[in-house]
Amino acid sequence: MEPESLYNLLQLPKNVALSREEEELLQGEKKKYLPPNSRKDPKFLELQKVLMEWVNATLLPEHIVVRSLEEDLFDGLILHHLFQKLAGLKLEAEDIALTATSQRRKLEVVLGAANQSLQVEAPLDRWSVDAIFNKDLLATLHLLVALARRFQPHLALPPDVRVEVVTIESTKSGLKSEKSVEQLTESSTDKDQPPKDIFDELFKLAPEKVGAMKEAILSFVNQKLERLGLSVQDLDTQFADGVVLLLLIGQLEGFFLHLKEFYLTPSSPAEMLHNITLALDLLKDEGLLSQPISPEDIMNKDSKSTLRVLYSLFCKHKLKANEDGMPRGTPN
Numbered sequence: 500m501e502p503e504s505l506y507n508l509l510q511l512p513k514n515v516a517l518s519r520e521e522e523e524l525l526q527g528e529k530k531k532y533l534p535p536n537s538r539k540d541p542k543f544l545e546l547q548k549v550l551m552e553w554v555n556a557t558l559l560p561e562h563i564v565v566r567s568l569e570e571d572l573f574d575g576l577i578l579h580h581l582f583q584k585l586a587g588l589k590l591e592a593e594d595i596a597l598t599a600t601s602q603r604r605k606l607e608v609v610l611g612a613a614n615q616s617l618q619v620e621a622p623l624d625r626w627s628v629d630a631i632f633n634k635d636l637l638a639t640l641h642l643l644v645a646l647a648r649r650f651q652p653h654l655a656l657p658p659d660v661r662v663e664v665v666t667i668e669s670t671k672s673g674l675k676s677e678k679s680v681e682q683l684t685e686s687s688t689d690k691d692q693p694p695k696d697i698f699d700e701l702f703k704l705a706p707e708k709v710g711a712m713k714e715a716i717l718s719f720v721n722q723k724l725e726r727l728g729l730s731v732q733d734l735d736t737q738f739a740d741g742v743v744l745l746l747l748i749g750q751l752e753g754f755f756l757h758l759k760e761f762y763l764t765p766s767s768p769a770e771m772l773h774n775i776t777l778a779l780d781l782l783k784d785e786g787l788l789s790q791p792i793s794p795e796d797i798m799n800k801d802s803k804s805t806l807r808v809l810y811s812l813f814c815k816h817k818l819k820a821n822e823d824g825m826p827r828g829t830p831n
Contacts, residue, residue, distance in 0.1 A: 533664060533665075546644075550568065560776060561584070568639050569639065573631055576605070578613075579592055586612075592608040617649055644683060644684060658685065661683065663680055713734055716734065716809050716810065720734070720747060723816070738809075739805075741775035741798075744808065748778055788808075
């Protein structure tokens with residue numbers, strides 16, 4: 500194929516040369532590329548957004564923030580933390596890898612453990628050490644989708660995400676290329692769709708019932724805090740520093756929280772954020788949070804986020820239906 504045809508196929512400006520790596524493919528070697536139109540596809544961008552939010556919510560207790568799936572995951576460091584958090588395993592890999600050799604070695608350990616957990620021996624060329632290490636966005640997304648399906652199956656990934664890719668092969672006669680479509684997420688069906696977010700539905704479709712829910716949860720909270728001599732009048736504001744939330748979790752879940760672990764009288768946003776993050780981490784460890792929740796939202800008195808947290812406790816330790824006026828199961 501002539502170079503001009505290759506540029507047109509990739510939809511690159513004529514004056515932009517292929518990278519050295521792309522020009523020097525070994526004979527018989529194939530490599531996939533994402534054309535610009537694929538990168539700009541709205542569903543493709545939405546998938547990246549959902550996965551990035553999920554990774555950041557999972558690693559929030561470790562103060563790790565991912566800003567680019569393409570640039571931040573290649574060296575195995577964040578994947579190391581992510582997989583250990585998801586699987587509850589301790590991997591025998593060096594914590595800090597500064598050289599390319601040590602980074603690649605670390606990535607091999609992490610992907611080996613991930614493949615074993617996913618029960619994948621040969622991941623059908625969807626991802627590999629080489630691809631991830633070379634910042635292959637497609638391979639990284641395939642891996643993250645597989646991890647999400649395995650460890651958080653109810654994560655609402657956008658359905659039926661597919662992108663056009665260009666595969667270039669180096670042959671004796673030059674570069675050969677072809678287009679194909681790659682599927683990243685499955686088509687949705689009524690059977691395999693994740694459950695609806697009851698709080699989005701409630702706030703959107705039945706706002707008149709939010710007050711009834713608040714009253715029921717407020718009664719529940721005050722009953723549980725009574726033994727501590729505490730009382731809550733406003734759910735939206737009194738949980739914003741994390742103190743009452745931690746004390747409530749301690750009462751319900753039987754946790755003893757040493758005063759050194761949290762700030763009983765927080766005096767700054769950072770201390771409030773520490774308390775809320777600790778509370779969310781405890782709830783997540785108990786399997787009580789079905790949706791990622793930002794501690795900043797609770798600190799900023801976001802009603803939906805605060806209710807979502809309290810409702811998770813309410814469902815596990817709820818009062819009798821006749822006492823709280825709420826139906827068994829999800830609110831309606």
